[in-house]
Amino acid sequence: MTSDMATVRVALRGNAILNDPHWNKGTAFTEEERKQFGLVGRLPYQVNTLDEQCQRAYDQLLSRDTPIRKNSFLQSLKEQNSVLFYQLLLRHLRELMPIIYTPTEADAIANYSHLFRRSEGLYLTFDNQNSMEEDFLEQTRGRDIDLIVCSDAEAILGIGDQGVGGIGISTAKSALYTLLAGIAPTKSLPVVLDVGTNNESLISDPLYVGWRHERVRGDAYDQFIDKFVQLVRKYLPHCLLHFEDFGVTNAQRLLEIYRDKHAIFNDDVQGTGAVTLAAVMSAVGVTRSTLADQRYIIYGAGSAGLGIAHQLRDGIVQIDGIPTNKANDQFYLIDKHGLIKQSLGDLIRPSLQDFVRLDEEWEGVPTNQKGEITLLEVVRKVKPTVLIGCSTHAGAFTEDVVREMAKHVDRPIILPLSNPSRLVEVDPANANDWTNGKALLATGSPFPPAKVPSGKDYIIAECNNALLYPGLGFGAVLAKARLLSDSMILAGAKRLASLSPALKDPDDALLPDFADAPSVNFEIAIAVAEQAIAEGIANVNWGDQEVRENAKKMQWLPVYGKYVYDEDGEK
Numbered sequence: 001m002t003s004d005m006a007t008v009r010v011a012l013r014g015n016a017i018l019n020d021p022h023w024n025k026g027t028a029f030t031e032e033e034r035k036q037f038g039l040v041g042r043l044p045y046q047v048n049t050l051d052e053q054c055q056r057a058y059d060q061l062l063s064r065d066t067p068i069r070k071n072s073f074l075q076s077l078k079e080q081n082s083v084l085f086y087q088l089l090l091r092h093l094r095e096l097m098p099i100i101y102t103p104t105e106a107d108a109i110a111n112y113s114h115l116f117r118r119s120e121g122l123y124l125t126f127d128n129q130n131s132m133e134e135d136f137l138e139q140t141r142g143r144d145i146d147l148i149v150c151s152d153a154e155a156i157l158g159i160g161d162q163g164v165g166g167i168g169i170s171t172a173k174s175a176l177y178t179l180l181a182g183i184a185p186t187k188s189l190p191v192v193l194d195v196g197t198n199n200e201s202l203i204s205d206p207l208y209v210g211w212r213h214e215r216v217r218g219d220a221y222d223q224f225i226d227k228f229v230q231l232v233r234k235y236l237p238h239c240l241l242h243f244e245d246f247g248v249t250n251a252q253r254l255l256e257i258y259r260d261k262h263a264i265f266n267d268d269v270q271g272t273g274a275v276t277l278a279a280v281m282s283a284v285g286v287t288r289s290t291l292a293d294q295r296y297i298i299y300g301a302g303s304a305g306l307g308i309a310h311q312l313r314d315g316i317v318q319i320d321g322i323p324t325n326k327a328n329d330q331f332y333l334i335d336k337h338g339l340i341k342q343s344l345g346d347l348i349r350p351s352l353q354d355f356v357r358l359d360e361e362w363e364g365v366p367t368n369q370k371g372e373i374t375l376l377e378v379v380r381k382v383k384p385t386v387l388i389g390c391s392t393h394a395g396a397f398t399e400d401v402v403r404e405m406a407k408h409v410d411r412p413i414i415l416p417l418s419n420p421s422r423l424v425e426v427d428p429a430n431a432n433d434w435t436n437g438k439a440l441l442a443t444g445s446p447f448p449p450a451k452v453p454s455g456k457d458y459i460i461a462e463c464n465n466a467l468l469y470p471g472l473g474f475g476a477v478l479a480k481a482r483l484l485s486d487s488m489i490l491a492g493a494k495r496l497a498s499l500s501p502a503l504k505d506p507d508d509a510l511l512p513d514f515a516d517a518p519s520v521n522f523e524i525a526i527a528v529a530e531q532a533i534a535e536g537i538a539n540v541n542w543g544d545q546e547v548r549e550n551a552k553k554m555q556w557l558p559v560y561g562k563y564v565y566d567e568d569g570e571k
């Protein structure tokens, strides 16, 4: 239901309405509705409130003893009754986010072929590309779709290539758009682009439900993706196209190809960059310094690492007024082959060129046996103030590394962002202990608070793009933006930083709690829509007050409307 709760005329009856999660109310259908919709004999006598249904569903959920079983239960609930699913999640947001998102969703995706029950969205398979247009229209014709989340599943969370299971990240990210920003579930479409998989364990699994073929690369891949993007542009020209968990060789490249033509967004690159900028803005507020004052090490120069470097660099340029080349100089990127410096030659992806260090700067610095400059050596030489991990290398920020960093900076800013939790570069409790409670910390997945020497709890902020992308996307949809510009993203990041608890109390978390994510994302959406309007790339022309009012009106809320039967009504 949107916030103005008018009576809805519905054309479905009997099992058809009970089996449609969008319309189904289960035991909450009123007596009058039961009569009109042919449900009297299809339901037990008692009429329940949504409160009672939430209580029952929550009790059932608690009886599932592992996170993955809870995830399966919620998946079924979502397929039965959207309002109940989202209402239950809203009531227990902090507790249930890790079940429907990182870390548990990673396990659900890895086991997709074994947990499969029913269709969750649009499956576009390379082998079926001749019927792509028909398959696309089958699910989109006549629907008012504002948002598509698509993945080719090459780099799912931190667990790599998951083939067709990647539909799970598209559905999880779509669900968060609904939960945290109020995009109606019927207005978004999760898509998996199944171009094969190089994951041997999937290929050899007799129950694997995807296309059993090695990953398609090169021109054939590009043409397949292009066919899909052109269908979106042709049939859904106003729809925001969100790219999730593409591999590092495609993420930034596809963004560059399409971002001037359509409103597209790569969450791993841009969303992660923006939420990390907000976390660092908050941290430099605590240390009473500026973005430009920092020396940054980014460990893991993939999609997230590159997005973070770009976003922080652009933050320094735009917020602190430093020239781009000078800002670039404050970054040290490390990947599988150690520090990214000139002599790595072809091992350096072209998109990293801005951040390649000069060899001469590193003469005389010890290397490992392979001639690489390790994280510890970079920390020794650079004396970083900010250390960010997005490498999937669990435990990479060793005690030596963290203690070395803390020798040279009073409040080290350490953000181990890899997901799921088991891949974190350092357990924040350890980073806290090794720095005597001085580190300013945020992680990609949820972690319990750390104890600082005073005995107080230090809340570990969750620096996850989900704290921001739902608002960013909703803002773009609200403004009917033709493109998603860098300035819109920066506006969202700045608004998020302005809501940081550490701004009021430097001992508090660097970012708002996920329990507040709906109101936080609402504010981000407003900032993004206002920026789109100011830039002239919106298709609405509202003043600030109207933006807020229209955002409220457009938001879908998980509450039941009143239905009357009408054979010409909605389906």
Ligand SMILES: NC(=O)C1=CN([C@@H]2O[C@H](COP(=O)(O)OP(=O)(O)OC[C@H]3O[C@@H](n4cnc5c(N)ncnc54)[C@H](O)[C@@H]3O)[C@@H](O)[C@H]2O)C=CC1
Residues within 6 Å of the ligand: 155, 156, 157, 158, 159, 245, 247, 248, 267, 268, 272, 275, 299, 300, 301, 302, 303, 304, 305, 334, 335, 336, 337, 389, 390, 391, 392, 393, 417, 418, 419, 420, 423, 443, 444, 445, 463, 464, 465, 466
């Ligand atoms: N907190 C958040 O919001 C987000 C977190 N992430 C997490 O960041 C991690 C990376 O994700 P993506 O950038 O999408 O993957 P990616 O595959 O594009 O990048 C990973 C990079 O780390 C490098 N790497 C791997 N092992 C390494 C090692 N031992 N030392 C140094 N570098 C190494 C790889 O060569 C690659 O360039 C994942 O765990 C992912 O879940 C990603 C997006 C958002």
Ligand SMILES: CC(=O)C(=O)O
Residues within 6 Å of the ligand: 102, 156, 157, 158, 245, 267, 268, 419, 464, 465, 466
């Ligand atoms: C959070 C996210 O987008 C990732 O880990 O890939």
Ligand SMILES: [Mg+2]
Residues within 6 Å of the ligand: 157, 244, 245, 267, 268
């Ligand atoms: Mg991702």
